[in-house]
Amino acid sequence: MTGPSITVERDGPLTIITLARPEAHNALHAAAHEELAAAFDAFAADPDQWVAIITGAGEKAFCAGHDLKQQASGGGMATPPSGFAGLTARFDLAKPVIAAVNGVAMGGGFEIALACDIIVAQSRAVFALPEPRVGLAALAGGMQRLPRAIGLKQAMGMMLTGRRVAAEEGMRLGFVNAVTDGDVLALARQWAADILACSPMAVRATKDAVLRGLDTPAEQAMAEQWSYPALEAMLLSHDAAEGPAAFAEKRAPMWKGC
Structure with missing residues (x-):
């Protein structure tokens, strides 16, 4: 392009x-x-x-x-x-x-x-x-x-x-x-x-939570982060299961971004 x-x-x-x-x-x-x-x-x-x-x-x-x-x-x-x-x-x-x-x-x-x-x-x-x-x-x-x-x-x-x-x-x-x-x-x-090298789902959840929480008290931000779309998507993703599995099997993770 x-x-x-x-x-x-x-x-x-x-x-x-x-x-x-x-x-x-x-x-x-x-x-x-x-x-x-x-x-x-x-x-x-x-x-x-x-x-x-x-x-x-x-x-x-x-x-x-x-x-x-x-x-x-x-x-x-x-x-x-x-x-x-x-x-x-x-x-x-x-x-x-x-x-x-x-x-x-x-x-x-x-x-x-x-x-x-x-x-x-x-x-x-x-x-x-x-x-x-x-x-x-x-x-x-x-x-x-x-x-x-x-x-x-x-x-x-x-x-x-x-x-x-x-x-x-x-x-x-x-x-x-x-x-x-x-x-x-x-x-x-x-x-x-x-x-x-990191899970794209985890990277997006991290960026989203950090930016949303910049002007929010820590206690409130920690409570609210569970409802953020990127964090919800991370927790339900293939990557959230793949990361621990790869660690346990001593291999590189195969991220899918979903």
Whole structure:
């Protein structure tokens, strides 16, 4: 699957989505948003796809955010109902998504990464929410997700100044999981492989319960988790029986994702 602005590759149960506008630092215009929304719709709906990676083409940019040239020419700022890049408002996606940040992640580009479950970065990557510098605000989840990821004061320090944060500092602050001097997509594939070694049903139940419980007292969240759809599906799944059986028989489990 390809489009003018993105490419989509499937490698077994792994989907790799690449922003393919390197000449524009992978900034997103209206058509790119729609292509990405369709790609994530397909990933979410396909029972054979268990993990996704999103990355950018070229060595300079992961995503420079919204295409301001399009906006300046009257193109507007409309995004799909599922949010910036078809991802930032997709709150019902229980499957894990990894951001492989290969370069600059500015504004909406940083918000794409923050909407992912894991962020791995090339050492040259730079992150910022610089919207106030151009008279705007980070309206695709940045103002909500960054404080949850690194705490209020550190997030305010970034957001109120629009300052740029290098990959290593991002890891120290806590929003980056790992940094490499080499191929960031290869690193993301390693993380994906570790996730794929687990039951996809258990992975989805874990993500769903964690995100639902973030703003809920622990006692309440622990009581309510039994009614979460992903956890109910895990408990009734083939995988829930296969895991203990494989352990007892000293063999690798054969996950079915159902």
